[in-house]
Amino acid sequence: MTSDAQTRITVDGSAGSDPYDVLIGRRLLGELPGLIGTSARRVAVLHPEALAETGEVLRADLADSGYEAIAVQLPNAEESKTAEVAAYCWKALGQSGFTRTDVIVGVGGGATTDLAGFVAATWLRGVRWIAVPTTVLGMVDAAVGGKTGINTAEGKNLVGAFHPPAGVLCDLAALDSLPVHDYVSGLAEIIKAGFIADPAILELVERDPAAARTPEGPHTAELIERSIRVKAHVVGSDLKEAGLREILNYGHTLAHAIEKNERYNWRHGAAVSVGMVFAAELGRIAGRLDDATADRHRAVLESVGLPVTYRGDQWPKLLETMKVDKKSRGDLLRFIVLDGLARPAVLEGPDPAMLLAAHAEIAA
Numbered sequence: 001m002t003s004d005a006q007t008r009i010t011v012d013g014s015a016g017s018d019p020y021d022v023l024i025g026r027r028l029l030g031e032l033p034g035l036i037g038t039s040a041r042r043v044a045v046l047h048p049e050a051l052a053e054t055g056e057v058l059r060a061d062l063a064d065s066g067y068e069a070i071a072v073q074l075p076n077a078e079e080s081k082t083a084e085v086a087a088y089c090w091k092a093l094g095q096s097g098f099t100r101t102d103v104i105v106g107v108g109g110g111a112t113t114d115l116a117g118f119v120a121a122t123w124l125r126g127v128r129w130i131a132v133p134t135t136v137l138g139m140v141d142a143a144v145g146g147k148t149g150i151n152t153a154e155g156k157n158l159v160g161a162f163h164p165p166a167g168v169l170c171d172l173a174a175l176d177s178l179p180v181h182d183y184v185s186g187l188a189e190i191i192k193a194g195f196i197a198d199p200a201i202l203e204l205v206e207r208d209p210a211a212a213r214t215p216e217g218p219h220t221a222e223l224i225e226r227s228i229r230v231k232a233h234v235v236g237s238d239l240k241e242a243g244l245r246e247i248l249n250y251g252h253t254l255a256h257a258i259e260k261n262e263r264y265n266w267r268h269g270a271a272v273s274v275g276m277v278f279a280a281e282l283g284r285i286a287g288r289l290d291d292a293t294a295d296r297h298r299a300v301l302e303s304v305g306l307p308v309t310y311r312g313d314q315w316p317k318l319l320e321t322m323k324v325d326k327k328s329r330g331d332l333l334r335f336i337v338l339d340g341l342a343r344p345a346v347l348e349g350p351d352p353a354m355l356l357a358a359h360a361e362i363a364a
Ligand SMILES: NC(=O)c1ccc[n+]([C@@H]2O[C@H](COP(=O)([O-])OP(=O)(O)OC[C@H]3O[C@@H](n4cnc5c(N)ncnc54)[C@H](O)[C@@H]3O)[C@@H](O)[C@H]2O)c1
Pocket: 048, 049, 050, 051, 075, 076, 077, 078, 081, 108, 109, 110, 111, 112, 114, 134, 135, 136, 137, 138, 141, 142, 143, 144, 145, 146, 147, 148, 157, 174, 175, 176, 177, 178, 179, 182, 185, 186, 189, 267, 268, 269
């Protein structure tokens, strides 16, 4: 296992956490033993069913490197983010005698790294973990920043911990096997990074939306790197979401309600796409966002094939779910909106009529 050229983005330590690196390139798995280190004796590779072969190859490589390596297979996608699956992993760790110096590797999409990170945060009150994201969304967002967690019957990501990884390996070759539906879902978080912080991202997508939909596109690496830099900057200064980090939740208040309403059969990125159009309309209606930037949301998201509308008859249920969003304070709903391109801000307690008007703009 040798490594080719790679980009390294360092995430600064914040709130007492250690700094770590995100590596982006190809053939990066040779970096894994160096990250795991020599204090560990056991390594658990958590992977989804779709990556059974990758999980086994990794396990075998780590065993060849001298670790006692186990592979733990998880259900695909959101089905893995449950208390039952976490308990299944705790049992596997317990049975293998996993100690505080041992290491968890999460290889998969955002659902897998959210679960793997959560298991690492909770096992023995916290062991080291390494993220190996294999989806666009995992690379640009989920694997970076240490937000780990699972869903409950009441909503998305309601149980979790801030527990940053010791390193993140983004091997771009993994994207070649990703279904286009999942690839495009990740573009929503890339476009989010464009609207909240780095408009050059939007220009790259707008230049050739069809190319942006495939890993062969000329700007794939740049889009991924730019988005990771946005995320790394934010979480490097506000790990625990005391303030700035809330901007990464742009579009998510409605998105999480849609995901729950669809019993997680919608991909996260698809829901975030609709949620961002809603947030843009809310900003426009509140008199904070100019028409051109608001309209740009619908245009760029549609151009890559992301949804921009949702069933109009579901509003009362969505509103109820949004009340348990983590940004809410007491009875006060809080949304991230834009005061302009790359100028995210908080909108607190919007008038219900405003919410309804913004909803009318996304209602199918
Ligand atoms: N922690 C965070 O900061 C953060 C940020 C953004 C999103 N998320 C979470 O991430 C999750 C969404 O992640 P996602 O979009 O990566 O979806 P996902 O993890 O559900 O993966 C989508 C599907 O692709 C499969 N898959 C993964 N890699 C593959 C590959 N290389 N080839 C073929 N199939 C592959 C998975 O098994 C799954 O079936 C959501 O749960 C969301 O809440 C977390």
